[in-house]
Amino acid sequence: MLMKxxxxxxxxxxxxxxxxxxxxxxxxxxxxxxxxxxxxQQQGVSISTVVAAYDQLQAQGLVVARRNSGFFVREYGxxxxxxQYARSQTAPESIATGLPRKGSFFAGETLQADAADAGGAMPxxxxxxxxxxxxxxxxxxxxxxxxxxxxxxxxxxxDWLETRFLAAAVRKFTSVAxxxxxxxxxxxxxxxxxxxxxxxxxxxxxxxxxxxxQIVTTVxxxxxxxxxxxxxxxxxxxxxxxxxxxAVEFARLDALGMKILPVPRLADGPDLAxxxxxxxxxxxxxxxxxxxxxxxxxxxxxxxxxxxxxQLAQAHDFRIVEDDTYSHLAPEHATRLSxxxxxxxxxxxxxxxxxxxxxxxxxxxxxSRELAERFTDTKMLSTLSTPALLxxxxxxxxxxxxxxxHAERIRIRLAQARGRSVKLALAHGCTFAAEPAGLFGWxxxxxxxxxxxxxxxxVGYLIAPGSLFYxxxxxxxxxxxxxxxxxxxxxxxxxxxxxQDF
Numbered sequence: 001m002l003m004k005x006x007x008x009x010x011x012x013x014x015x016x017x018x019x020x021x022x023x024x025x026x027x028x029x030x031x032x033x034x035x036x037x038x039x040x041q042q043q044g045v046s047i048s049t050v051v052a053a054y055d056q057l058q059a060q061g062l063v064v065a066r067r068n069s070g071f072f073v074r075e076y077g078x079x080x081x082x083x084q085y086a087r088s089q090t091a092p093e094s095i096a097t098g099l100p101r102k103g104s105f106f107a108g109e110t111l112q113a114d115a116a117d118a119g120g121a122m123p124x125x126x127x128x129x130x131x132x133x134x135x136x137x138x139x140x141x142x143x144x145x146x147x148x149x150x151x152x153x154x155x156x157x158x159d160w161l162e163t164r165f166l167a168a169a170v171r172k173f174t175s176v177a178x179x180x181x182x183x184x185x186x187x188x189x190x191x192x193x194x195x196x197x198x199x200x201x202x203x204x205x206x207x208x209x210x211x212x213x214q215i216v217t218t219v220x221x222x223x224x225x226x227x228x229x230x231x232x233x234x235x236x237x238x239x240x241x242x243x244x245x246x247a248v249e250f251a252r253l254d255a256l257g258m259k260i261l262p263v264p265r266l267a268d269g270p271d272l273a274x275x276x277x278x279x280x281x282x283x284x285x286x287x288x289x290x291x292x293x294x295x296x297x298x299x300x301x302x303x304x305x306x307x308x309x310x311q312l313a314q315a316h317d318f319r320i321v322e323d324d325t326y327s328h329l330a331p332e333h334a335t336r337l338s339x340x341x342x343x344x345x346x347x348x349x350x351x352x353x354x355x356x357x358x359x360x361x362x363x364x365x366x367x368s369r370e371l372a373e374r375f376t377d378t379k380m381l382s383t384l385s386t387p388a389l390l391x392x393x394x395x396x397x398x399x400x401x402x403x404x405x406h407a408e409r410i411r412i413r414l415a416q417a418r419g420r421s422v423k424l425a426l427a428h429g430c431t432f433a434a435e436p437a438g439l440f441g442w443x444x445x446x447x448x449x450x451x452x453x454x455x456x457x458x459v460g461y462l463i464a465p466g467s468l469f470y471x472x473x474x475x476x477x478x479x480x481x482x483x484x485x486x487x488x489x490x491x492x493x494x495x496x497x498x499x500q501d502f
Contacts, residue, residue, distance in 0.1 A: 002043050010045050014053040022062045022073055026457060029075040030473045033063065034451050042455055042501055149485035152464035155358055156439070156484050160410065165402040166357065169393035178389070187388030190376045191217025191364065195395040199350075199364055202398060206327070207339040208348060210366050216375045217386050221325050221351030221363040222248060225288070228321055228347055228365065229256055231378045238284040240318075242270055244442070244469035244478075246295055249288060262471045263287070265294060267434065268302030272312060279316035286319050292334045293326035293438035296469050296480035300437070306335050313345045320346045328355040328407040329414065329438050343368050352394065354439070355407055360390045414439065418483040425481070428492045429499075433478060441481045445495075447502040449479040455498040461491055 002013050021027040034042060039050045054071050057063035063071050149157060173182070190196065196212040203210050218224040233239065235257030241249055243262035253260055261278045264271040270289060278284055287309075291301035301309075313320055322337045324330075327350055338348040343366060351363035365375060379386075397403045422436050425443055434442045445452060449465035456463055466478030486492075 002045055010049045011052040011056065014039075014043060014045065014049065015056040018053065018057060019060065019062060021454070021457070022057075026462075027073050027454065028468070028473075029073050031073045031450055031467075032069075032448075032475070033071040033073070034454060035070060038451070038501060042458070148460050149488050149491070150462045151481050151486045151491055152462045152479075153482045153485050154464075155354060156410070160413065160484060161356060161358075163356075163402070163406055165397060165400075165406070166393075169396045169402075172396060173389050173392045178392075182388040182392065187385040187391070189380050189385050190372070191215065191386055192388050192391035192395060195362075195391040195398075196364075198395045198398040199366075203348070203366060206334075206336060208336065208343075208366070210343065211369075214343065214369050214372045215364055215366050216372055216379060217391060218363040218365060218379065219383055219386060220353055220361040221323065221349050222252070223361075223383070224349045224351070224363045224365040225249065225321065225323065226252060227375050227378045227382070228349070229253065229258070229286075230382075231371075231374050232319065233258060233285055237286070238278070238282040240270075240275060240278055240284045240287040241471070242289055242294065243471055244296055244466070245471075246290070247468045250471050253288075260471050265297055265299065267299055269299075269305035269309065272305065272308055275309075275312060276316075279312065279318070283316070284318050286321060287313070288321045288323065289337070290323045290325065291337055292324055292330045293440075295326070296440050296464070297434035297442045298437035298440050299434050300330070301335050301337070303335050306337055306340055310337060310341055310345065318345075321349060322346055323349045325349070325351055325354055326438055328403075329411055338366070347371065352403075355410060356397070356403060357390075357394070360387075360394065362386070362390060362394055414484060417487050421481065421483045421486040424486065424489060424492045428496050436483070439483060441483055441486075443479050443481055445477050445479055445499065447477060447499055448475045449477060450475060451502070452479070452495075452498055455501060456494060459494050459498070461494060 002010050002017075004010065005013065008016075018027065018033070027033075033039065033054065036047055036050045036054065040047045043050070054063060054065075057071075058065060062074060064074050065071050172178075190213075193212065195217060196215040199215050200210050200212050216224075216227070218227060229239075229252070233256065236259065238259040238261055239253050240261045240263050241253065242265045244265060245262075250260060259282065261282060261284055263274055263278070269291065270287075275287070289301075291306070293300060309320070320337055320341075324336065324338075336348075338346040348366040349363070350365075352360065353363075366372075367375060418436055418441075421441065422432070425432070425441065429446065431444045432441060433444050449463065450467055453463050453465045464480040466476030466480070467473045469478075469480065470476070
């Protein structure tokens, strides 16, 4: 709430607050500001104060007014006509938002049945429309929020990941001799041999049989995805990506000049009817999928969908990148495309940021031997090699069983946290648009979560609005919550209070 000050008017305070959020990307390009009346109510000021503050933001070039629509954060370098065209071409609401029209999973409905009701409608991509600004998600969700747990975080809280064995692993490889050996020369371009051997063993545990020579280490899983794209794609190629999905992937592909084809994510996997029609019209080169514990819905690929998807890839000659970032949290029986396909048309991507060491930035990919060699060449053009010392330490954590035991503890703790978070969400009037699983929940709040995000930011909470998970930003009642950070009853009380303003 704004307070009167002898040095700064209420208008100046409100303008400064919003300006700071825009400049720090907590209000992303294209985001709609609260209506004048709603903002006045939220901040406890007069309508004239809000009008004056919005005028100041316009004068600074931070905000634009759209007739009969409201005030929006300026989208630098973005063709507004393109965005409006893309929005006008989206699929029916059930597919575009991922929400069942007749209820939630707790009401006995499923996303797959809802998609069938929609008649297999296909979103129409528009290559001119840039995706949502992913840096807003990154800056916002990783910005320090004081001592409060942040519902929109994309990783586990640091205290969940604290271990003693990491320090022991680093000490083991930081003797004078080791430092001289691993720090004064470049490592193997494909990655540390011990780590690749350990990863081959771990992949065998999920029935993916590979040799160390088929594995290339990277600077995190995102770098692995980038290596694949830069090796196999050229500007203008069509790429299918699940929607809702990871905003960073939308933005990364757009920056490379790809035509993004959003594929609705259903309860048991991607909408195959939409994919087939894309194949007939656009001849896509690649499909990027999080088949296990999908972000943000938490869904897992069903065996039947997996087989049909591989058949589709064979028939239309495209490759599949399987991003298995959440593999350490997944049930043992989870279906993986790479295991079924044996890396013939699939490329497997993994990492350790979610389960163990976000700051180490160690990821990897597994592919056919011929592709692995091409990926190594691309990796050398960007990073030359990867830090051998950290890779050696990680290999030790894997081979000594430390990672496996740590992951088991995290899964147990997460299951308990998820149960508490789900109860709190339901008790505060929310429903789930997908069955709760894994680290994230896909929650229907019943209100515009872009506006809700700004209201909650006033009281110190960062949430992840649903609009951030679509290729073209649009209002959404959904938000992604992190089950590890939403066990806090204080957050849900603040959530309910903020939602009363709508």
